[in-house]
Amino acid sequence: MTTKLNHIAKLKYLFAMLSIGLFSCESDVREVYLYNKGKLEATSTNTSVKAGETVTYTDSSTKVRAIKWIFQGGSPGSSIDPKVEVKYTKGGTFTTTLEITFVDNTIEKKTFAVEVEAPATPPIVIPADALKIYSENPDFTKIAPVLNWVSSNQFVIKEVAVDGYEGAYRNFSLPATPPAAEAKWAMAILSFVNFTDISSYTYINMAVRTTSTGKIRFRMKDAANTGYVEFDATSNLYGLKRDGSWNMVKIPIAEYKKQNPALDLTKIKDILVLRSVDPEDIRTLNNYVFDFDHIYLSKN
Structure with missing residues (x-):
């Protein structure tokens, strides 16, 4: 009899514990949140x-x-x-x-x-009393004497139809791989057919584009005498930059005369002579490429 009562008591105890556990879980429910990723906005x-x-x-x-x-x-x-x-x-x-x-x-x-x-391109203004030498812009009416473009000693001159300062332009460049036997210097010439008096003008103006790192001389020549202005790769002298963009260059004509007082400005034959500078060897540097456009002489 005692054994049966103990068994019943154990069952009652187990049932009570289960009931307590169930009721306690119900009152202790927790909410679970999933992680939300960040959002790019x-x-x-x-x-x-x-x-x-x-x-x-x-x-x-x-x-x-x-x-x-x-x-x-x-x-x-x-x-x-x-x-x-x-x-x-x-x-x-x-x-x-x-x-x-x-x-x-x-x-x-x-x-x-x-x-x-892109920023607006400044209007091209040429003084009315300028001596207009070269441009392919139809508004630029050439009034200088007839010109000759002369390749001399390795420089090759060609006219390029597009992408000039204002249309077409002249390109002075060396062959990509000049033969080893050729000279270490290069020259090219823009000349008047007839001797021309430029003594009343103060500046020679031109649009130039280059990335050349070589020294270069812009020369003028009469019948027998030459004067020049020399440019290195870093000075940006008179606006000649080596940045691959078109830049207007304005050179005082007096600088040519100063370099050579014998230069006769009343009888100029070669208005622009492009000449590499000794002792630099163009066969080593091989980056002498110059584009020219919009060349004229002005009094101011």
Whole structure:
């Protein structure tokens, strides 16, 4: 009898414990949240601007650990700030890239494109009393005597139809691989057919484009005498830059006369002689390429 009672008591105890456990679990329920990834969100104020204007880029991403902007063609060129104002000074289509590193170390990128309108080209103004020598612009009516373009000692002269300062242009260049037996110097000439009096003019003006790193002389010659102005690759003397862009060069004619007082400006035959400078060896440098356009003499 005692054994049966003990068995019943144990069953009652077990049932009570189960009931307590069930009721206690029900009152201790916890909500479980899944992890939400960060989200890349960014904007730009413009997709098309004029040169000199700015675009503001703003990052508003969530759960960010690191930001990196790369601004092609802009200033600044990069940033780690969430909001950046970028200035564009040159024309073209440029890409901005935003790279976001989230707190879980995952990485996402977003790109923006911006069209930048190039600055307007300044109008070409030639003084009415200028001596116009060479240009393919129809508004540039040549009034100088007839010209001869003369290749001399390795320089090859050719006319190129497009991409000049204002249309076509003349290119003075060395052959890509001049034969080893040829001389180490090069020269080319733009000459008047008849002797020409330029003594009333003050400057010779010309558009020049080059990336040459060699020294070069621009010479003038009368019947027997030569005067020149020498340019190295770093001075930007009189506007002659080696940046691969068209630049207007304005050289005082007095500098030619100063270099050689015997030069007779009333009887000029060769108005522009392009000559490499000894002892430089053009066969070693091999980068003497000069483009010329828009050549004229002016009094001011």
